[in-house]
Amino acid sequence: MYQTDPPIPPKESLPTMYDLPSEDPEEPGLPDEFHIYQPQLLEETFRPPTYTADEIFVASDLNIYYSTLNPRWYKRPDWFAVVGTSRFYQQRDLRLSYVIWQEGISPFVAVELLSPRTEKEDLGQSLRIVEENQPPTKWQVYEQILRVPYYIVFDRYTDNLRAFVLQADSYTELNLEEPRIWMPRLEIGLGLWQGTYKGIERLWLRWYDNENNWLLTLAEQQSQRAEQQSQRAEQERQRAEQQSQRAEQERQRAEQERQRAERLAAKLRELGVNPDELI
Known part of the structure; x- marks a missing residue:
């Protein structure tokens, strides 16, 4: 398990959401279309019945600041969801980023959409010994620091879905007989859906209910009504x-x-x- 030995600085001296950058100047530009549309579909269909809308925060391509010893270290999931927290920062403001030492609650599920440049890090194949000026990998942060219960990885080029669940101190890959992952605490599951979204026909990650029905998007709800x-x-x-x-x-x-x-x-x-x- 990843550990930090130096003493943790007092919370009052740590930067807040407003002090930390929400964009990385070394990574300019927007994600490709799939990295825009897929998180939107995840957000639109993420409606766990165990939580109200005010107790859910979801985000895509948003910085998560996780280290009190290195407050400017962050990871940026393609999509993540936090349950049991306020929809707004301090009950009133839209978030610029997610600062873990202020929020106090880690994401419940994180989703990464594989790309050739990030595949090894996303799959935990490039772990590193953390040094003062070298942050841990995304896998290490999710598994050992944030301890995200469910880590989902999807490769849109091969349509391969992989799911990792936190057991004890490490991730264990689930053996998926079909491309679906049920999450009992949420009472919904995540799976691959063949359909058309934003006018694009393909396999998409999408949430489903306890009767194996795909949860509807806002447009589908309006169309259904x-x-x-x-x-x-x-x-x-x-x-x-x-x-x-x-x-x-x-x-x-x-x-x-x-x-x-x-x-x-x-x-x-x-x-x-x-x-x-x-x-």
Whole structure:
């Protein structure tokens, strides 16, 4: 397990979220499209029933500052989720970064989307002995410092999904018989979904519920509500049409009864009987 021997400086002397950079000038530019869309889909479908929306914070490509001894060391997951914390920094502000010594809660799940440049570090194949001027690798930070319970790695070039769960002091890779990982504490799971998102058909990482139903995006929820409203409107139209048909049938029966009564009255008059006197 990664350990730091020097004494931890007092929290009051450590930088806050506002003091730490949210971007690395040595890594300019935005991620590629997949690194933009995939985290969006994860965020849109991440709705664990065990937590309210105000108790969940999710982010993509956001710095996590993790070391009180080296406050400017950070890692930047492609996507991560924290549960049991406020949606906002100190209950009021949007976060510029996630500063672990202020937040006090580590991410519950982190997702990395493999790229050739970062593959070895993402998969824990480039571990290093931490020195004063050399930070630990991403794997070491997730496993030994932040102790993130679930670490998910997805290679979009091979569609290979790998999942690591924290057991004792180290990550153990799950043997996935199918590309799905159930997380009991969240009561939702993460798996590979074949479908169209943002107009792109491919395999995507997506959250699902305890009935193996894919959790809906906001657009899908709106479409579903619109479809349900359309169906209800059609049902109302059909009921109104049925009521109109029944009313017409009643009118026709009443008309037939009136006509029969008139024919009977006419027949009685032919026989010299005044039908009005029979009442």
